Amino acid sequence: MTPAKAAQTPPVLIFWIIAGWVGFVLCPWYGVEDGFFSFEWLVDGYPFEEDYSPAAFLIGQGEKLWLAPLLIPLLLPLLALGREKSDPTYFRILTVAGALGFGWLIIQGFSIGIRGFNFQWMNAAFGALGDRQFGMGYGAMICASAFLFLFTQGIAARGAVNGDVFVVGAIGGVVTIVTAFVFFPIANMLFSAFVTDEGAYSISAFVGKFFDDRLWGLGCFYGTRCGAALNSLVLAIAVGFITTVLGLAFALVVTRSGFRWKRVLRALTVLPIITPPFVIGLALILLFGLxxxxxxxxxxxxxxxxxRWLYGMPGVLIAQTLAFTPIAFLVLIGVVEGVSPSMEEAAQTLRANRWQTFRTVSLPLMRPGLANAFLLGFIESMADFGNPLVLGGNFDVLSTEIFFAIVGAQYDQGRAAVLAMVLLFFTLSAFFAQRAWLGRKSYTTVSGKGDAGVHPLMPHGLAIPAMIVALSWAAFTATVYGMIVYGSVVELWGVNNSLTFKHYVTAFSIRIEEEGIRWTGAAWDSFWTTITIAAIAAPLTGAVGLVTAYLLTRQSFAGKSAFEFGTMLSFAIPGTVIGVSYILAFNVPPIEITGTGIILVVSFIFRNMPVGVRAGIASMSQLDKSLDESSLTLGANSWQTFRRVILPLLRPAIL
Structure with a gap:
């Protein structure tokens, strides 16, 4: 009788088992003050010095014994080696190990802080701890990741999402990071909306702040000022509509016209996206101010x-339109290019002229892009802080009101939380309105069949207005940036216009010495820090956004609507509020990253992730699912399909 062969252990399981032990035994468990990647900790008492010790060494020295229970979920997965994935014991082992390990990490992390137990009832039940712990470091992060993905592998083995390990792991990963870096800090801040001056929780505290006349007032209809909520809503609708129209005009000129200077036009279109709003506001003031x-x-x-016509809604509207049109353009250009030429050629074969083809075929297929562009413009306007601060004057909006409620003389966190909730309500309303407008229709245009057609040019009746709008706005953009450049080479902009390069010398001077190049300019430190943070945050933001878009468009799973809502939540809150909530949430263990570069990278990732998500959704909605099915039929798994089929087709949206 031939002995049965042992089941082959999935490599991904072996990887995460090893990763868990590496985090527990080799990496510093708590955050390293001088930075993990300085590696100075390797020669500064590692692994026995408490500040740099891995968890295993801490336990071995009789310290931080609350970490010892983690050994159980680290050992449990070893029992799954050699078992069939169809074996019920396999998924039970991995699910229990992952849940126990991840759950215990969270419990001990929030229970024990820099002063011992964080809760009075724990002191009463167990007595004073006599020890403390700081923020978790890379050892804890690697260990937590291992527990999380062991858990998702167990769930996949049970048959969730057709047993797809990559998809279940991606869902688990995105849900975890969105919960940790979006829901947790925002919820931590929003609870203050129900806190009274005495520190107790009360509904009346919320009601009093919610029905404030400064929030919902209609005074602008009879000579005074409207509330911040109405101002923000009207402004956001206007910005969303105008930026979508401008973005579509630019996308059509770049892709559907014979315009010669497309590259220059495209560069001018995206230029405002890299410019701080304060700079745009200052340029507008020096052009159109008093x-x-x-x-x-x-x-x-x-x-x-x-x-002083610029100060108020007109100035903010112009500045936001200038700043957010690039986002609409970047969303729409991928959608416009993704419309199948064969469909447009088929319409023309049936004797439709260019205008009829565009109106009845091309434009309806662009609806996902138009809806997403409007939604992003609406949300960006709602969340914008810099432009209203510089140009708002007496025009109050929610974002600036939140800022002044938090850092102003009033220091009313409760009011700031109520304002943030109103802002969130408007954003979610736009989100659901967008979903209702798109409905359940299919907008697929790219299938598995070859399509070598060429996009037709715009109809003349559309080409002329589109060219006028696009070129006029491009000229205005060039003028604004010309003023910025001009201002950089004058002595004192608006006062002494003598030409000088001293500002560049002061900021970016370089000295060549025997030791090499010395960056002596005052701006070099900020420049290199900005480049470093951007280089780290940009690919991570794109990766998280595309994976999330893939899950939302290609997979069906329980809680999908809540999942999509969570990915958009960070975009609905002003950056200032995100920053304050991060400081409050991540200034103490278990995640203690305030004052480090990590908090900047994390805030940029989750603040801008929705842009990648919406652009990815708009583009993926045009890719036929038969492409995925064909790849899976040929033996590729979902990860290979995503990497080799989906990503190459999404290159315009990615770039």
């Missing part, structure tokens, strides 16, 4: 007095 160049010119020309 003493601005354009304002003074027309005042002298027509013999009128200069006005």
């Amino acid at each position: 003493s601005g160049s354009v304002t003074v010119f027309f005042a002298d020309l027509f013999g009128t007095q200069p006005t």
